[in-house]
Amino acid sequence: MPVYKAPVNDTLFVLNDVLGLDRYHNLPGFEDATPDMIEAIIGEAAKVAEEQLFPINLSGDQEGCKRSDDGTVSVPSGFKEAYDAYCQGGWIGLAVPSEFGGQGLPYTLHAAVGEYMSSSNMALMMYPGLTQGAIAAILVHGSDEQKATYLPKMVEGTWSGTMNLTEPHCGTDLGLLRTKAVPQADGSYKLSGQKIFISAGEHSMTDNIIHLVLARIEGAPEGTKGISLFIVPKFMVGEDGSLGERNTVTCGALEHKMGIHGNATCVMNYDDATGYLIGAENKGLSAMFVMMNEARLGVGLQGLSISEAAYQSAVVYARERIQGRSLSGAKEPDKKADPIIVHPDIRRTLMTIRAFNEAGRAFLLWTALQSDIAHRSTDEADRQTADDLLGLMTPILKGVLTDKGFDNAVMAQQVFGGHGYIEEHGMSQYVRDARIAMIYEGANGIQALDLVGRKLGMHGGRAVMALFKEIGDFCEENREDEALVLYTKSLKKGLNDLQASTMWFMQNAMAKPDNAGAGSTDYMHLFGLVVLGYMWAKMAKSANAALANGAGDAAYYNNKLLTGKFFMERLLPETALRKTRIEAGADTMMDMAAEAF
Template identity: 50%
Template sequence: MPDYQAPLRDLRFVMDELLDYPAHYARLPGAEEVTPDVVGAILEEGGRFAREVLLPLNQSGDREGCLLEGGEVKTPSGFQAAYRQYVEGGWPSLAADPEQGGQGLPHSLAMVLNEMICATNLAWGMYPGLSHGAADALRHHGTEAQKATYLTKLVEGVWTGTMCLTESHCGTDLGLIRSRAVPTGDGAYEITGTKIFISAGEHDLAENIVHLVLAKLPDAPEGSKGISLFVVPKYLPDEAGEPGERNGVGCGSLEHKMGIHGNATCMMHFDTARGYLVGAPHKGLACMFTMMNAARIGVGIQGLGLTEASFQNALAYARDRLQMRALSGAKAEDKSADPIIVHPDVRRMLLTQKAFAEGGRMLVLYTAQMVDVVEHGQDAVECERAETLLGLLTPIVKAFLTEVGFEATNEGVQVFGGHGFIQEWGMEQLVRDARITRLYEGTTGIQALDLLGRKVLMNQGETLKVFTKEIHKFCQAEAANPAMAEFVRPLAKLNTEWGELTMGVGMKAMGDREEVGAASVDYLMYSGYVTLAYLFARAVKQARSALDAGSEDAAFYRTKVNTARFYFERLLPRTRAHAQMIQAGAESLMALSAEDFGRGFEI
């Protein structure tokens, strides 16, 4: 069975040393007392929960899946008990506002814990995972009465939440939705329609489920400007605020999926279900984006967690499995063969996983500081900068970390050879579970359009410049440091090229808007590789300082420098391909007619 240990040492490095979380928390209103000791204790406890409670249910949950009977969904054995333990441990409310029953700890801390949950049981983690988004939307856009009714319950995890957006004919293009909301005359609405792909839409973990639903009012304008957001509880709260009358919403069927079998992916029927408008009429999409941005970062963290899980188990296997001798001569002469970790190509796969895990962790924690500042920061200038950078990095976190997460989990299978394909070992499950992360909350293609079209080009690259300037400053500060040259020189070159490529696409896009879509995914991947290069270069600087100061943990820091070197030598060169493809233009993509595509097989 797969094992997992929370990467506490690496987290300590990234938080305490690289990104100076102690200072960050000291300045963050409400987080002044979140010292490294406090953080350490919480992360250790969280790691234990993930390993001891969630991990043992991951494979069994995948095998069992969910069962729909008489409209009720039965989650896999043990999921309920684990959820109870999660709620009793106070985990759901960790980062929530004390006013709504939360513990008021920083969001960044919840994000770190989320990595551990995703690493050990993604399907389970999606039950509580979506409640945060629902709570966020209500906190930002709900009335006081709505907040009073739903927020504390969601925050404490007594109830869970969902996001009901997609319909069978539309996912990305929500302007096409058909669900309707008709005013009842008493301030409420009757919601009717069918939603698909609703994660945790129905289950047996919590006593109520709070659906946030997109639907159209009778007088709605056409398209995406005519969508409103409604809160639709499974049970209508009674006067005491407890689950009362059953509402007209139910699960029609469960999807049979490639992975995340333990999570109930529901088709939800709303049949004149009673709902309440959240935010202004026709402004539902904007409200939903509040949820979506957090959810997108959450999905990036899923990619990270699965990467780490796959890495740890592939490493254990590679140390243990004896097969062939090293090409340079036997390394374990007392054994029948060498452990496969002696082989350079096995090391290449393990280091790919390791570099994406550690790079992804830096990216998430770097982004998490911005989330903290946007939520709680006091300095307007700082908040604006954080919001700008957060907007830029969100699609990168989401799409880049899930793309490389899929690659990394596949490397894990590859290290296991044929055994990787067998369910028993658990490696193929990580691939199947990872596969959804490239799709939901906006596919990689959608994230790439968001990055290049909205975040970068819409203001002529000004947002990007905020980030590239930061990288430029770092490179300049280290320019005279010979020990950093192998990292800083390529980084500085890429940073300049990033701007040039952006300008190039921008110019072309003025002539033909399709140039944006033609370049977007390669642009996103390029951006991800450069961003991680920046963070790895900073990690090297930090590690070198520790080594120079004579750290007792020299092996950790030397390993960090070498992992960065591997990243620069073996993963960063992919930017050479992406740069060429960004510049290739739309022509060869647009030349064929829809019919042309089929000329090899259609008669």
């Protein structure tokens, strides 16, 4: 059976020692986020994840969702009770402004809590996760009336939310969508069309479901310029907030999926359903991007979450499973064999996953902090810098954390040998659940193209140049610190590879765009390795400082440094391989005729 324990100490180390969250008390919402408050919230979140969500993860996967002939959808046993407990704890509104029923705390704290929840039960946490994304879009683009009508109920969890983009004939290329919206005399619209792959599209855990739907108003321009965003409630909402008749939006089918069986992934049919324009007409894509960007960070979090959960089960199995003898002599001679954790290749596997998880956690929380600064700071320069960095990091965080999260789930499964292929051990579920994170909210190949094609050149390359300078300055400032020599030297090599690859694109991709496309995924992962290496360097500096001050658990900090050393020696050097692939260009892969494949 799988196991899970929230990595509370590691989260607190990143928030307090590495990021120094207490330095941001001047930002709204941070004044209440004292170290004691953070520790209390993180500890309570761990209990919810471990005691209420995790115990029904495996059974939820086995039972799945079911659709009745009338279109209603039932969720796995225990999901409703666990969802209600989550909502009653106020977790949906942790970072939502207090005026709408939230607690107004930092988004960084929301991200930290989100890791635990998703590790414990990814399928269940997608229901409130979609709601939180819808809340973000309504907060930014909704009218005062829409905010007052929908947000309080969504924040308390009695109403949930969705995002409806994909149609049977179009996914990433939203300019092809056909769902139409016809204006009505009362200011509403009638929406008709079909959406697919709609997570949490229909269920009975909440009194109402607030669908955010992309559609094209009759007569609007073709392509993405003619797309608008609409609020389409499952049940109509009266002026007094009461629920009325059912809207003409129904679940036509449940998708039969590889994983996340506990989440209702629906085909949604809109048959002259009543909807309300949110934001400006024909500006729906920019409004939906608020939700999509939030979702992309959340999906990156899912990649990390599954990697952590799979790792923990693999460690327990490696300690308990006896098989063969250590190459350097029996470690437990009183037994017929040694536990497999003595074998170097098992340790290589576990250390690879662990080194990623710890850096990935820092990467996620560091990026979440940029979101807080961008949205809460009163300093325009700080807001701009943070917003630039957030935009640059979003495709890297989503793409790298989910690609590696899946890889790590597979590696953790491999530790179990044949038992990893048997459902009762739970490793198959982690592999299957992790796979979707590489696909939805923009497949990772699209994330890589977004990074190379859009994010690098935005504002004249302002964001990427600022980040290169930040990392370079860190290496230079700590160059004389003997305890950080391995980190600064390795990081500088990785940064040099990243800068050289960036320059290669500038010289070779403008005239031949296929060179950018051919190298984009390698570039995304090269960039991710450098950022993860930067996180390790920052963590090593904090760990060394704690050891020098005699603060905290010395064994914890020494193990942190060992794990960081492994990353620098064995994982970060992959930047050279990625650079070589990028510089190979596109000719070989593009010269073969399509019919020859």
